[in-house]
Amino acid sequence: MKRLLLILSLVVVSGLARGEAALDWTADEVRAVGSHGPWPPAPVRDPSNRISGSPAAAALGRHLFEEPRLSSRQVTCGDCHVAGRDWRDGRARGLGKVELDRRTPSLWNVGYQRWFGWDGAADSLWMQSLRPLLDVREMAGSAPAIARLLREDTALACGYERAFGERPGADDEKLLVDGAKALAAFQQTLVTPRTPFDDFRDALVAGDRAAALRYPVTAQRGLKLFVGRGNCATCHFGPLFTNGEFGDTGIPFFVRPGEVDSGRYGGIARLKASPYNRLGRYSDDVSGVTSTRTRHVEAQHRNFGEFRVPGLRQIGRTGPYMHDGSLATLEDVVKHYSTVSLDRLHSDGVPLVRPLGLTTEESADLLAFLRTLDADTPELPPPPPLCP
Amino acid sequence: MRPWLTLLAGVISTPAWADCPLDLGHGTGIVVFSDRYMLALRPDPLRIEVGQPFALLMNVCTKRGDPAELVLVDATMPEHKHGMNYAPTIEADGSGRYRVEGLLFHMPGNWEVAFDVRSGGAIQRLTHDFVLK
Numbered sequence: 001m002k003r004l005l006l007i008l009s010l011v012v013v014s015g016l017a018r019g020e021a022a023l024d025w026t027a028d029e030v031r032a033v034g035s036h037g038p039w040p041p042a043p044v045r046d047p048s049n050r051i052s053g054s055p056a057a058a059a060l061g062r063h064l065f066e067e068p069r070l071s072s073r074q075v076t077c078g079d080c081h082v083a084g085r086d087w088r089d090g091r092a093r094g095l096g097k098v099e100l101d102r103r104t105p106s107l108w109n110v111g112y113q114r115w116f117g118w119d120g121a122a123d124s125l126w127m128q129s130l131r132p133l134l135d136v137r138e139m140a141g142s143a144p145a146i147a148r149l150l151r152e153d154t155a156l157a158c159g160y161e162r163a164f165g166e167r168p169g170a171d172d173e174k175l176l177v178d179g180a181k182a183l184a185a186f187q188q189t190l191v192t193p194r195t196p197f198d199d200f201r202d203a204l205v206a207g208d209r210a211a212a213l214r215y216p217v218t219a220q221r222g223l224k225l226f227v228g229r230g231n232c233a234t235c236h237f238g239p240l241f242t243n244g245e246f247g248d249t250g251i252p253f254f255v256r257p258g259e260v261d262s263g264r265y266g267g268i269a270r271l272k273a274s275p276y277n278r279l280g281r282y283s284d285d286v287s288g289v290t291s292t293r294t295r296h297v298e299a300q301h302r303n304f305g306e307f308r309v310p311g312l313r314q315i316g317r318t319g320p321y322m323h324d325g326s327l328a329t330l331e332d333v334v335k336h337y338s339t340v341s342l343d344r345l346h347s348d349g350v351p352l353v354r355p356l357g358l359t360t361e362e363s364a365d366l367l368a369f370l371r372t373l374d375a376d377t378p379e380l381p382p383p384p385p386l387c388p
Numbered sequence: 389m390r391p392w393l394t395l396l397a398g399v400i401s402t403p404a405w406a407d408c409p410l411d412l413g414h415g416t417g418i419v420v421f422s423d424r425y426m427l428a429l430r431p432d433p434l435r436i437e438v439g440q441p442f443a444l445l446m447n448v449c450t451k452r453g454d455p456a457e458l459v460l461v462d463a464t465m466p467e468h469k470h471g472m473n474y475a476p477t478i479e480a481d482g483s484g485r486y487r488v489e490g491l492l493f494h495m496p497g498n499w500e501v502a503f504d505v506r507s508g509g510a511i512q513r514l515t516h517d518f519v520l521k
Contacts, residue, residue, distance in 0.1 A: 031521065114439070234495050243439050245473060245494040292441040296490030298475040349469030352495075 022212045023220045030204055032227040037201045039239050044111035044188040048124050048291075049181045050284040051163050052188060060159040061186025062383040064179055067156075069149050071139035073097065077132070077183065080104045083380050086318050087190060092325030096138040101255045103325035106318040109311055111188030114244040114293060118307045118323040119267025123294045124283070125184035126177065127276045133180065147175035159386030177282045192313045196372040197223075215372070221362075222369025230337075230356055230366065241312035241373065246303065249353055250340040251322050253305040261324070264306040268299040316374040330370060334363050420516045425450055425505050427458075427514060432487075438496050438520050441474075444488040450507045459511055460504040461488045465497055496520045 025033070043053060051057035065081075068074040073096075080094055081087045087107035094100040102118050110116070116128035132138040133146065150156050151168045160168050163182055168175055196215060200223075203211035226232045237243040246264040253260045271277055271294065278291035285291065307323040321327040327336055338358040345351055358366065417430045428447040436442050448456045458478055464471045476490040493499050503514045 035521075234497070237438055237496065243494050245439070292490060293474065293492065296441070296474040296476060296492070298473070300471075300473070302470060303473070347468070349465075350467050352468055 021217045022209055023217065023224065025204060025224075029224065029227060032233060033201055033223060034205045035238060036233075036241065037198055037205070037239050039194055039198045039201075040191050041112065041239055043191075046111070046124060046126075046184070046188070047285040047287065047289070048278050048283040049126050049184055051181055051185050054163060054185060056159070057163040057182050057185035058189050059186075059384050059386060060156070060163045061182040061184065063156065063159060063386055064183050065186055066383070067149075069153075070133060070141050070146055070179070072142070072145065073140050075139055077129075077139075080132075080138075081107050086314055086377070088318055090319075092320050092328075094138075096132075096135070097140070098137055100137060101261055102323050103320065105310065106314060107187055107190050108192045108314050108318070109240060110190060111184075112240055113242075113308075113311075115246075115267075115308060117267065119263050119270070120246060120308055121267040121270040121274075122276075123271060123278045123291075125187055126181040127274070127278075129180040129183040129187070130176070130276055133176070143172040143176040146179050147172035150175050150179060155386045162387065174282075177276065193375040193377060195313070195375045197369070200372070216368060218365050218368035219372045220369075222365035222367065225358075225362060225366050226369055231352070231354075232337075234352060235309045236312055241315075242309045245309060246306035247309050247352065248302075248306050248345060249322065250336070250344045251307075251324060251326060252344075255324070260305070262304055263323070264303040264308075265299055265301075268297055268303065271297070312370065312373050314374055314377075316371040330367060331363075334358065334366050334370075338363060418516060420503065420514050421451075422512060422514055423451075424507070425456060425512060425514060427503055427505065429516070436493060436518060436520060439492070439494055441490065441492045444486075444491065444501075446486040446488060446503075448484050448486065448503075448505055454507045456484065456505055456507040458486045458488075458503065459506050461491070461501065463491060463493065463499050463501045465495065466500050467498060493518070493520055 046052040064070060065077045068076050070076070075096075080089045080096075081104065082089055089095070089104045092103060094102060094104040105118070111125060113125070114123075116122040116125060117131065122128035122131065133141045147168070150160050157168055160178070160182075163185075164178060168178075196219070200212055200215035200220075203209075203215070226236075235243055235245075235247055248263075253263065255261050274280070276282055278285065278294045283291065316330055319327075319329060321330065321333045322336075327333050337353070338356045340353055340355050342351060342354060345353055356362075417428050420427045420429065426449045428449075430445045432443045432445055444461065446458060448458045450456045458480070461476050461478060462471060472492055473494055474490050474492045476488050479487045479489065481487075491501075497520060499518045499520065501516050501518060503516070504511050505514065506512070
């Protein structure tokens with residue numbers, strides 16, 4: 001017993017010598033922190049995409065991701081979702097043929113999302129992948145051109161056959177959708193590595209005080225704010241740090257004088273009108289189990305100006321922030337939530353977003369925690385050849 | 389959930405309510421009642437998770453044994469005064485048993501589920517609270 005106490009004392013003393021300490025955590029706090037893991041989750045399998053999870057499909061998708069011939073403008077998916085820049089462009093607003101109204105989101109962990117796009121107008125990653133392919137402001141592709149490419153390019157046709165188990169057929173629209181499904185299969189492989197937060201979370205849940213000591217005390221204080229008074233975890237929930245839904249965070253929704261971005265409200269309308277949603281004939285989920293959300297989602301007035309709650313993994317490296325890129329730095333985001341105007345938010349009940357009134361120290365703590373959600377990511381190896 | 393199991397046991401042992409088939413499978417369920425109605429319900433899956441769709445299996449009864457109908461199911465967070473982002477649908481099997489599909493609680497906290505039931509003319513609303521952590 002004396003020896004155990006001595007070892008524990010040495011662990012604590014050596015931690016303190018490095019400026020480290022383990023805060024006291026209540027059972028409720030441990031449960032709340034534990035809910036943000038474990039990480040990584042099981043690989044994504046989307047029943048609406050019959051090639052989801054297939055290495056051959058991911059290889060085809062990787063080639064298509066960097067393929068300028070998908071676009072009449074000779075641009076690629078990777079021009080905006082840049083591999084070496086955390087799969088985003090770093091701009092406040094995306095740039096296609098013209099400047100767009102929303103920010104290009106990072107693709108890290110995108111396969112785990114339930115709704116896609118800032119307004120959730122897509123209910124699958126393959127449906128979302130169709131949008132920039134066909135949008136005249138972005139890649140301005142077309143079903144006949146993309147189908148012809150998949151049929152006539154020897155390497156892509158071979159890659160298609162390996163992924164789908166058949167030669168590219170004559171149906172242009174089916175080939176367009178299959179191309180998007182291959183793109184989705186590739187994007188589903190983009191999963192962030194474990195972070196310092198994950199190590200602390202596991203140590204806290206396991207009661208491993210020595211391992212918990214390695215997590216900076218400022219980040220611990222920030223984490224307590226995050227799951228406690230800050231109320232951040234209500235929306236930034238679970239291992240992905242998002243509840244997968246939508247919220248109004250007090251960012252103005254005017255995109256130009258007299259013109260607003262309706263956000264989720266318009267997204268639901270576009271989702272329901274699209275032939276490519278999970279209720280349509282292109283979904284491969286014959287059970288219909290994964291279409292429950294699409295069947296039951298219903299636009300409500302409060303959806304106006306709501307945007308998807310983003311996950312927070314890699315958050316320190318994927319600015320600028322908010323759906324319109326209007327906040328340049330993570331410091332700006334913390335300041336926004338510290339001082340947000342309740343007048344703008346129009347809540348009848350206790351508002352989910354309310355000014356936190358953080359002190360300088362609290363803001364620094366929250367930032368310290370958020371930055372522990374970042375991980376160094378390995379360089380992506382060159383794409384494997386589609387066919388030898 | 390445990391207090392409701394206790395309540396369920398109490399309800400089952402009450403002879404006047406014995407005609408309402410409360411066993412919804414898996415030997416568990418929740419009972420909600422008023423002076424006139426009794427509802428038995430069980431989530432499917434049994435454990436409700438934040439952000440995950442679920443259904444409710446329900447029996448709707450009156451204490452006098454009259455036919456009763458489930459008219460509407462909806463859920464709100466009273467603290468924040470907002471509802472779900474999804475509109476549930478009700479499927480009846482014709483014998484007082486229902487399956488309510490398309491419920492989804494998108495945040496942790498207290499969710500109040502409202503059940504509008506009718507036997508004869510007037511609709512009565514019963515409620516039950518689910519607390520998600």
